[in-house]
Amino acid sequence: NSEAVANYFNNGNACFVLPNMIHCSHFNVGPAPSAAYLTVGMLSSNLPKKGLLDFVRLAQWCLDNEVATKFKLFGPDNEHIQDLHSNSNWPANLMCCGYVEDPSLALAALDVVVNLSHVKETFGRSVLEAMAASRCVIVYDWGALPELVKPGCGFIVPFKDINAVAACLVQLTANRALLLKTASAAKKHVEQHYGQTTFTE
Numbered sequence: 001n002s003e004a005v006a007n008y009f010n011n012g013n014a015c016f017v018l019p020n021m022i023h024c025s026h027f028n029v030g031p032a033p034s035a036a037y038l039t040v041g042m043l044s045s046n047l048p049k050k051g052l053l054d055f056v057r058l059a060q061w062c063l064d065n066e067v068a069t070k071f072k073l074f075g076p077d078n079e080h081i082q083d084l085h086s087n088s089n090w091p092a093n094l095m096c097c098g099y100v101e102d103p104s105l106a107l108a109a110l111d112v113v114v115n116l117s118h119v120k121e122t123f124g125r126s127v128l129e130a131m132a133a134s135r136c137v138i139v140y141d142w143g144a145l146p147e148l149v150k151p152g153c154g155f156i157v158p159f160k161d162i163n164a165v166a167a168c169l170v171q172l173t174a175n176r177a178l179l180l181k182t183a184s185a186a187k188k189h190v191e192q193h194y195g196q197t198t199f200t201e
Contacts, residue, residue, distance in 0.1 A: 050117050056084060135183055
């Protein structure tokens, strides 16, 4: 479902890449909140390998540096979440929202979606869904994610570089026009390359 996977198998010579399809209409969730504080979210299994600690560090960095952001984490309230709470390592600007069966409900509450996974994603379904919902995305340059996030459709930063992610958020809080332009381009890109019409024509 991606060039990253194809290259894993015989350098892609014996593979045909067929990316995931998405029903874009399901992700027409309305305009992003875009209040005084940008709402930054991650949809995750809340495991360390999926970037949980990176997300917590990002929230703490923005809190310490007075960046106008709030953070929402969607995923199970597991032992890793509980350990962070019990050790007082939970930033005041970060809300744990629990698991949601329908990701569109989570995306409706967000301005920016990040994927900070340490695992090489084979596709990046949650990123595709965020883009379909006209949400700005920030991802690591890792796995198949750079295949989804083309120039102008989101932000790609070096792997595990929290400061680079934070710099993107600083820029977006100061430039809402860039936020809206990037989110709009993301939605258009998804409709053109991953939407149902593309696969049926």
